[in-house]
Amino acid sequence: MSRDSLNIMIGGEAGQGLVTIGQVLSKCLIKSGYHILVTQDYMSRVRGGHNTFTIRAAARELDSPTEGVDLLVALNQETLDLHGKELNSGAVVVAGQDLTCAGARCLGVPYKELAEGRHVNTIALGVTAGLLGLDQELVADTLTTALGKKKDDKVVAANREGLAASFDWLAKQEADCGVLPKPQEAPPRMMLGGNQAIALGALAAGLKFLAFYPMTPSTSIALTIIAHADELGVVYEQAEDEIAAINMALGASYAGAPALVCTSGGGYALMTEGLSLAGMTETPIVIAIAMRPGPATGLPTRTEQGDLLFALHGGHGEFPRAILAPGDVKQCFEAGYRALHLAEKYQGPVFILTDQFLADSLRALEPFGLEGREAVRPGGQGKEGADYRRYEITPDGISPRRLPGMGPELVVADSDEHTQQGHITEDLELRVRMQHKRMLKEKGLKAETIPPSFAGPEEPETLLVSWGSSQGPVAAAARRLRDEGQSVGTCHFSQVWPLDPEQFAPRMARAGSVVVIEGNATGQFAGLLKKEAGIIAQRFIGRFDGLNLTPEYILRQLAN
């Protein structure tokens, strides 16, 4: 049987090595020319519990996960009990001989016999890779690289033997989980998740300073930056808390290092004081928030788009900001790059809003071009010299930015309301002029806002509106509806603040009805559309059970 795409789910306890199997399989699929889209579901614990790593693979580009499983790799009974009902027709289960997979086409693997003291997950990998028709050598090499080992290592030899044994065993079985069409010749692709892409984009923009306090699901942004910090000359620190992290980053940025902090909602809550400081001192800073369900500690390892309004309104007082909301991994890279440039140009906070789904979603990507990219160059704006004024009032609100200790200028930054020289003032007339100057920057930011992308008919009966990581599932749902002959368009926002209604309001008005789809309970973006553009959505579809949006979920809701 041939399939357009395959959904491969690996399930088991944390600590059983399912992520290793998943990552190696994903990489092998990419190296064989396939596209992938990974969804990871894990519990907030180090060992045990129930976790899944799901790879959707296809010869064509994928923009969305899908429900239903074609190949289930069960490392324990719980996986079968929980996901047995999600199997598509013709699905195959790879499980140990000792497990019960009632009703399913089950390939009972004699793990003990094949493993002979080697890792069971190597055998599971071998059997699964064999089923997918992947090249044995490719799998062995990829596993070796993933283990960070040299080819002559004993562990490597053991794993190679394990893989060979599992491929041999499989050859004697009758099993077929559906064959994917052969991919066309394609340029080599990278395997990247959203958080990794944000980090690499920021590095491409000349990031020089990172401070963070670990918080799922944002930590991999920091870890990616740190992995390359020595090579690219980035200074980093795991701060004592998020308050310290953002204040350190602001100190570094003031002194000329393009800076980023990353966190999730709870950590951002602590950062809001420093965010306000960035607004008042007009210090560039990029804040990457990987959202998870709240309030408070919420569901620490699951996904949600619940912090949009918090990003928008966080921090006391009024000051301009920009909020980027990448829709896929490629946009994550662009957001990382763009955020640093915007922060420097407008001298203030710029947000990147992502979420656990996108953060952990590995995809196949063609390499990012670096041609024409430029690193942020802090401190080069406007007037210099001894009569330098850090907060000079200018027509566009952007004051000359110089760096301390780099020239004759004395650079004075102040959290109090201040004079043009940066000193504390209680001159209330000046206060009004200063606040006006700062808010003027919103105009510039608005002029640079990324317009939303529309797809489908110009005047659809139904327009599905999304932002951030919901892009793919919404696009896939719309395609299925169009295939059924319905008139459905989509509109996706990869920047959610500032909003420029001229970019989208007229076209939205031509739709029969507007449906806003987002990963929260209250329709935060729908509310923003109403407030900023007077667009009243006829319907709002929200998901807030901790799982990512899927086309099937959207279609079920639309049908209700």
Next chain:
Amino acid sequence: MVKIEDYGEIETAWCPGCGNFGIRNALIRALVDKGLAPQDILLVSGIGQAAKTPHYIPCNAFNGLHGRGLPAATGAALAHPGLKVILTSGDGCNYGEGGNHFLGGLRRNVDLTMLVHDNQIYGLTKGQASPTSLEGMHTKAQPHGVHLVPFNPVAVAVSLHVGFVARGFAGELEHLAGLIAQALEHKGLALVDILQPCVSFNKLNTYEWYKQRVRKLEKGEHDPTDWEAAIKLSYEFGDSIPLGVIYENQRASFQEFFPVLKDGPLAGQGTDYGKLKGILESYA
């Protein structure tokens, strides 16, 4: 040559007789002594009357948030290793609101100088207890007397093996200037806890009170490299309060762990796109 006049006179919002004047003058004297011009230094502070010091000395300045002076100073010092970064803020700022940063900062050991204007009271909010207020001190907010054990910053710093720990007194200008000059020389975090009378609100720890108790450590009296002796000395705070260098060691500063900082400020370093290309290729 840097001269005292380079640092001029600026009108302040401090009360007449405030201990902050002594600290400012001692700091300027130390800067001149070390040949540091306004362009070479960065004063960082949080919030409070002491935290206004950067506005009263011509220099680069980052006047941040209450309690957050140390993290901001840390970031600036890491971004620009050539800048002489001096944190100048009060006891509430550094030991109260910024308590976690104080502990983190002591352990981190970034090369910067930390001057704490320690007046044992909250002056700007008009007279509540501070982390270093002595037990039993009465204020409007603590009408039955402070019942918290006073924070001992010197003992905490010594216990964490901070490379330079000293106590000065705003009423001993020359001695204090000497301590600050030594602190500026130290590679790594240098803490100078400065006893500073608040003439408006602290009616207990007055100039007179301090003068009866402070004593400058005599030459040869105490070996600051002897950690156990330093710990013992750090607990001497009552009828006799020792002034001087309490503890000294030569631990590597945090900056030394980053080879990139040997090449100067991060701002001038650009991005190596060749290396980045190689990194991107490693994801294939």
